Amino acid sequence: MHDVQDCIFCRIAAHEAPAKIVHEDEAVVAFEDVGHRAPFHVLVIPRRHVDSLAGADAETIGKVGAAAARVAKAAGYLESGYRVVANVGPDAGQSVPHLHFHVLGGRSLGWPPG
Ligand code: AMP
Numbered sequence: 789m790h791d792v793q794d795c796i797f798c799r800i801a802a803h804e805a806p807a808k809i810v811h812e813d814e815a816v817v818a819f820e821d822v823g824h825r826a827p828f829h830v831l832v833i834p835r836r837h838v839d840s841l842a843g844a845d846a847e848t849i850g851k852v853g854a855a856a857a858r859v860a861k862a863a864g865y866l867e868s869g870y871r872v873v874a875n876v877g878p879d880a881g882q883s884v885p886h887l888h889f890h891v892l893g894g895r896s897l898g899w900p901p902g
Pocket of ligand 1: 796806807820821822823824831874875881882883884885
């Protein structure tokens with residue numbers, strides 16, 4: 789059984805840990821990344837805990853992805869563009885084991901990532 793208290797993103801989703809929430813609904817929560825790597829850097833998570841993209845069902849991935857596009861559009865990045873990234877596992881540098889899509893915008897983003 790997953791313990792909400794052990795997961796910082798579950799605690800944010802439950803409003804038990806502080807975060808600058810920019811969007812939330814019954815399925816997802818979007819909040820500013822504390823380590824912001826771009827002028828706009830928001831994380832979109834499912835409320836229901838899943839460790840990463842690897843373990844997520846298609847409905848969850850769809851809701852998180854659609855919310856990522858919505859928050860980027862709402863913040864005004866439709867024309868200039870933005871990036872959506874999900875790190876999975878050690879080689880990608882995933883540091884929080886609760887599925888999250890990074891949404892980055894507001895500057896030219898290098899490719900490929902480091
Ligand atoms: P990743 O390295 O892909 O797992 O991304 C985890 C992200 O979560 C990092 O960019 C962190 O800056 C961010 N992060 C960690 N803890 C918090 C928190 N309490 N509130 C907001 N962002 C966080």
